[in-house]
Amino acid sequence: MNDNLILIGMMGCGKSTVGKLLAQRLGMEFVDTDQRIEEAAGCTVSTIFAQKGEAWFRDWEERISKELAGQKGLVISCGGGLPLRKECMEPLRASGSVVFLDRDGGDIYDNVNMEKRPLGQVSREEFLERWRQRLPIYQSCAGYTVTSRETPQRTAGEVLKALAGVRLRFLILNGPNLNLLGKREPGIYGETGYGALCQRLKDFAAKHQCTAECFQSNHEGAILDAIHAADGVYDAIIMNPGAFTHYSYAILDALKAVDVPCIEVHISNVHQREEFRHKSVTAPACVGQVCGLGLYGYEAAMGYFLEGLQ
Numbered sequence: 001m002n003d004n005l006i007l008i009g010m011m012g013c014g015k016s017t018v019g020k021l022l023a024q025r026l027g028m029e030f031v032d033t034d035q036r037i038e039e040a041a042g043c044t045v046s047t048i049f050a051q052k053g054e055a056w057f058r059d060w061e062e063r064i065s066k067e068l069a070g071q072k073g074l075v076i077s078c079g080g081g082l083p084l085r086k087e088c089m090e091p092l093r094a095s096g097s098v099v100f101l102d103r104d105g106g107d108i109y110d111n112v113n114m115e116k117r118p119l120g121q122v123s124r125e126e127f128l129e130r131w132r133q134r135l136p137i138y139q140s141c142a143g144y145t146v147t148s149r150e151t152p153q154r155t156a157g158e159v160l161k162a163l164a165g166v167r168l169r170f171l172i173l174n175g176p177n178l179n180l181l182g183k184r185e186p187g188i189y190g191e192t193g194y195g196a197l198c199q200r201l202k203d204f205a206a207k208h209q210c211t212a213e214c215f216q217s218n219h220e221g222a223i224l225d226a227i228h229a230a231d232g233v234y235d236a237i238i239m240n241p242g243a244f245t246h247y248s249y250a251i252l253d254a255l256k257a258v259d260v261p262c263i264e265v266h267i268s269n270v271h272q273r274e275e276f277r278h279k280s281v282t283a284p285a286c287v288g289q290v291c292g293l294g295l296y297g298y299e300a301a302m303g304y305f306l307e308g309l310q
């Protein structure tokens with residue numbers, strides 16, 4: 001991304017923390033307008049407000065905004081009140097994508113330390129009133145609105161998704177022997193190879209403005225690692241654990257340990273097969289299980305999550 005990425009929103013909504021993460025992930029430079037003003041003015045924002053007043057501060061914001069708008073490759077965290085002045089916002093808007101980080105005002109007031117914030121020393125009611133007044137301004141300035149999540153990492157992920165126009169990020173996990181699809185017992189699993197399955201699922205995801213990344217391993221530990229790493233990176237896991245289904249308590253525990261919903265898929269109808277395949281120890285940690293629908297089962301599982309977005 002060459003254009004700037006501009007984050008706006010109420011003080012305490014997470015612009016700086018999320019902005020730094022985004023800058024890291026995108027290989028861009030992070031800039032905080034308040035910090036820039038403090039450096040240029042040689043004193044804190046609170047002191048400026050107390051000694052010079054708000055208008056003087058907004059003049060500074062205007063100068064800094066224009067300066068930053070002339071640069072490229074920046075993730076800019078804007079002061080909470082910066083969008084109030086059109087002359088500040090317009091140049092920034094023209095320089096890239098504006099994202100509004102939408103966090104509930106009550107949540108901010110109750111959970112964020114406001115001590116050092118210039119306009120933070122007010123009653124809850126006053127704070128909420130200001131938040132309500134600013135909401136439509138933030139919304140009208142932003143090209144994208146992203147609701148703040150439980151962690152800054154998650155919120156940063158949502159911003160990246162919004163910018164890319166991606167609705168869901170799927171992780172397709174396949175366990176042992178599924179790399180041999182096409183060759184392995186074709187009467188049961190069909191003639192399509194593993195590579196072709198992955199391509200089919202990626203195409204299906206793309207058709208629905210989603211992404212699908214495929215991972216297969218014959219090793220339990222590698223599957224555990226993939227599940228652990230999925231937290232905050234994927235919105236849903238579609239998993240065929242292969243024979244691990246029937247005995248891997250470690251996979252069951254891994255699914256329980258992360259906050260990513262999973263649907264278990266089996267290509268064959270395991271209930272029509274040997275008794276030991278009837279039991280899944282991993283399914284209790286899943287939203288549900290699809291079996292016996294061939295490769296379509298993976299798409300059916302993805303479709304379930306897509307339906308949730310309608």
Ligand code: DQA
Pocket residue numbers: 176177178240241242243244245265266267268269270277
């Ligand atoms: C399977 C069924 C499992 O019992 C078997 O061990 C597999 C594939 C299926 O997709 O039908 O490897 O998960």
